Amino acid sequence: MTLDSKVPKGPIKDKWTTYKDKINLVNPANKRLIDIIVVGTGLAGGSAAATLAELGYNVKAFCFQDSPRRAHSIAAQGGINAAKNYQGDGDSVYRLFYDTVKGGDYRSREANVHRLAEVSVNIIDQCVAQGVPFARDYGGLLDNRSFGGVLVSRTFYAKGQTGQQLLLGAYSAMNRQIGRGKIKMYNRHEMLDVVIVDGKARGIIARNLVTGEIERHSAHAVVLGTGGYGNAFYLSTYAMGSNVTAAWKAHKRGALFANPCFTQIHPTCIPVSGDHQSKLTLMSESLRNDGRIWVPKKLEDAKAIQEGKLKPTEIKEADRDYFLERRYPAFGNLVPRDVASRAAKERCDAGFGVNATGEAVYLDFAAAIQRYGKEQAHVKGLDESDSDLVTKLGKEIIKSKYGNLFQMYEKIIDQNPYETPMMIYPAVHYTMGGIWVDYNLMTTVPGLYCIGEANFSDHGANRLGASALMQGLADGYFVLPYTIGDFLADDIRTGPIPVDTTEFDDAEKNVKDKLDKLITNKGKYSVDHFHKRLGKIMWNKCGMSRNAKDLKEAIIEIAELRKEFWKDVKVPGNADEYNEELAKAGRVADFLELGELFAKDALHREESCGGHFREEHQTEEGEAKRRKEFQYVAAWEYKGEPKDAVLHKEDLKYEDIEVKERSYK
Numbered sequence: 001m002t003l004d005s006k007v008p009k010g011p012i013k014d015k016w017t018t019y020k021d022k023i024n025l026v027n028p029a030n031k032r033l034i035d036i037i038v039v040g041t042g043l044a045g046g047s048a049a050a051t052l053a054e055l056g057y058n059v060k061a062f063c064f065q066d067s068p069r070r071a072h073s074i075a076a077q078g079g080i081n082a083a084k085n086y087q088g089d090g091d092s093v094y095r096l097f098y099d100t101v102k103g104g105d106y107r108s109r110e111a112n113v114h115r116l117a118e119v120s121v122n123i124i125d126q127c128v129a130q131g132v133p134f135a136r137d138y139g140g141l142l143d144n145r146s147f148g149g150v151l152v153s154r155t156f157y158a159k160g161q162t163g164q165q166l167l168l169g170a171y172s173a174m175n176r177q178i179g180r181g182k183i184k185m186y187n188r189h190e191m192l193d194v195v196i197v198d199g200k201a202r203g204i205i206a207r208n209l210v211t212g213e214i215e216r217h218s219a220h221a222v223v224l225g226t227g228g229y230g231n232a233f234y235l236s237t238y239a240m241g242s243n244v245t246a247a248w249k250a251h252k253r254g255a256l257f258a259n260p261c262f263t264q265i266h267p268t269c270i271p272v273s274g275d276h277q278s279k280l281t282l283m284s285e286s287l288r289n290d291g292r293i294w295v296p297k298k299l300e301d302a303k304a305i306q307e308g309k310l311k312p313t314e315i316k317e318a319d320r321d322y323f324l325e326r327r328y329p330a331f332g333n334l335v336p337r338d339v340a341s342r343a344a345k346e347r348c349d350a351g352f353g354v355n356a357t358g359e360a361v362y363l364d365f366a367a368a369i370q371r372y373g374k375e376q377a378h379v380k381g382l383d384e385s386d387s388d389l390v391t392k393l394g395k396e397i398i399k400s401k402y403g404n405l406f407q408m409y410e411k412i413i414d415q416n417p418y419e420t421p422m423m424i425y426p427a428v429h430y431t432m433g434g435i436w437v438d439y440n441l442m443t444t445v446p447g448l449y450c451i452g453e454a455n456f457s458d459h460g461a462n463r464l465g466a467s468a469l470m471q472g473l474a475d476g477y478f479v480l481p482y483t484i485g486d487f488l489a490d491d492i493r494t495g496p497i498p499v500d501t502t503e504f505d506d507a508e509k510n511v512k513d514k515l516d517k518l519i520t521n522k523g524k525y526s527v528d529h530f531h532k533r534l535g536k537i538m539w540n541k542c543g544m545s546r547n548a549k550d551l552k553e554a555i556i557e558i559a560e561l562r563k564e565f566w567k568d569v570k571v572p573g574n575a576d577e578y579n580e581e582l583a584k585a586g587r588v589a590d591f592l593e594l595g596e597l598f599a600k601d602a603l604h605r606e607e608s609c610g611g612h613f614r615e616e617h618q619t620e621e622g623e624a625k626r627r628k629e630f631q632y633v634a635a636w637e638y639k640g641e642p643k644d645a646v647l648h649k650e651d652l653k654y655e656d657i658e659v660k661e662r663s664y665k
């Protein structure tokens with residue numbers, strides 16, 4: 001198999017424009033003759049479904065929740081990037097492109113990232129037109145804040161609920177099309193296989209999660225916008241239902257899986273509290289605009305804090321180590337996530353952690369409260385030396401910016417973050433890896449597309465904050481609706497795809513057999529039992545830092561755990577009814593296969609880059625050390641067992657950006 005990324009020729013600035021000018025299109029009358037399945041109605045799938053239907057295609061959209069409004073995208077807090085340069089601080093399409101390629105540690109495809117930066121400006125206009133209530137400054141103009149890894153303010157936001165507001169926009173656009181009959185919405189349906197006919201993706205097998213019924217759906221093309229797979233780690237900031245099943249089934253049907261080991265560990269999450277926890281909570285990266293990250297300088301202070309004998313507010317300024325500001329003076333607390341996460345882990349591993357388990361650092365707003373308070377007192381002509389007044393005014397500003405995040409923190413930890421620093425620790429948050437796609441966002445299976453977090457395309461080895469929403473909406477509103485026409489132009493005379501064929505028979509049998517096996521297994525242990533064990537292997541051996549010994553062990557342990565799962569898993573109830581445990585079992589079965597490929601990918605990548613930190617490859621200062629030999633996308637072909645997967649390489653050529661050592665100092 002040869003990987004053809006189909007990147008157009010010509011200068012990077014013109015590629016997308018020229019490509020759009022020349023690409024095959026389907027005329028409006030013919031679009032009515034074409035069906036498209038969109039699996040997933042988060043920001044990527046929802047925006048794609050709405051736009052494709054608006055263009056005139058017949059769309060069938062699927063999600064496993066009871067409404068598209070409940071996709072994982074709703075959880076996104078901090079914001080969405082766009083190169084609007086509203087702040088006049090030197091931003092541009094090129095700078096967003098450059099920051100994203102550098103942020104991803106030179107492991108993303110240059111042409112895709114430039115296109116992303118180009119269309120970023122359209123996304124904001126589109127969403128404003130839909131009525132998305134982005135934050136505005138006093139004069140009514142759209143406001144921006146900063147996120148990690150950049151030197152400008154380009155992040156548009158709606159308090160700490162940006163994902164929710166954007167999703168309402170996409171959902172409203174979808175609803176208009178549902179009302180027109182152009183989208184047929186299948187809520188509470190889970191895609192369990194892709195159907196390939198004559199080498200092309202022509203349908204899916206889905207399970208109605210309420211009745212248990214297995215259904216066949218056909219179309220001329222299938223689009224997956226099914227999100228990321230970070231829940232392979234069990235504990236993560238993902239929605240509980242997020243999973244890899246759709247992507248994994250596509251992989252088994254011929255779609256290559258790219259860079260599975262590229263996972264983002266987010267530095268500002270609420271620390272793990274105990275063994276019975278099933279979910280981790282993110283504290284948005286936007287908090288790093290104003291929060292300062294620190295641990296005690298002295299080990300004895302850290303010990304006293306861990307034992308509950310000392311409070312952070314009792315530690316003098318001179319005895320605090322603002323380790324990000326110390327190590328990375330240029331970017332300070334706004335270094336990229338991979339850098340911030342590793343630095344926090346390094347301090348905690350050295351014994352300076354600040355909770356009972358020693359796995360937390362402080363995120364402190366005291367300085368920001370004073371700074372804002374003084375500014376407000378000045379603006380209002382009040383007494384700047386009145387410390388109570390300054391504190392009160394400062395807290396009001398912090399509340400207006402991050403109020404809902406502070407409230408969430410207080411509810412979970414039962415401490416008031418306006419008075420005492422938050423405790424944070426890195427947690428699994430996003431997967432940069434995913435299904436390999438070409439410039440058209442088509443997978444290696446003709447007619448099968450993949451968009452949003454589910455594909456691998458734009459973030460390289462580390463995603464910059466506020467770039468996932470940008471990518472999902474770029475793919476769905478502005479890229480796929482053009483590129484899919486190139487494939488569908490050949491299908492205007494094909495007619496409806498029948499579902500009474502052997503291809504559909506075989507795929508349906510495959511799904512039913514798997515479900516039967518899970519139900520009739522009658523083992524001893526719950527699905528969660530296996531999921532938790534997988535999560536522990538993933539976190540301990542494939543997590544924030546990796547080495548060959550651990551990864552080799554992980555490969556063996558995951559393969560053994562998978563065998564145990566199939567021997568001993570117990571799934572109560574039946575397949576022909578509402579059965580949440582059965583749905584979960586199928587997802588964990590797929591995580592158990594993906595996990596092994598993940599470890600295999602991490603083992604083969606003998607370098608450190610972005611979120612993939614190999615202990616064998618680091619500088620003397622403990623920074624990630626890239627290797628030129630690995631400047632490629634690792635795309636894996638399914639061959640039966642994860643251990644037999646075959647590696648294909650897409651070489652990454654940086655024609656426009658000079659590949660340099662990645663420094664945030």
Ligand SMILES: Cc1cc2nc3c(=O)[nH]c(=O)nc-3n(C[C@H](O)[C@H](O)[C@H](O)COP(=O)(O)OP(=O)(O)OC[C@H]3O[C@@H](n4cnc5c(N)ncnc54)[C@H](O)[C@@H]3O)c2cc1C
Binds near residue numbers: 451
């Ligand atoms: C707490 C949190 C905060 C975040 N904050 C930000 C932020 O501020 N800015 C930013 O840019 N990014 C942020 N992110 C990341 C961002 O939210 C996600 O990457 C993005 O929303 C993913 O969108 P998506 O449409 O690709 O997938 P999702 O929103 O995960 O949607 C997946 C869809 O696929 C469906 N689906 C999945 N499998 C199947 C199946 N087998 N059958 C049928 N349907 C299926 C689901 O029902 C759902 O509709 C955050 C993430 C988290 C966890």
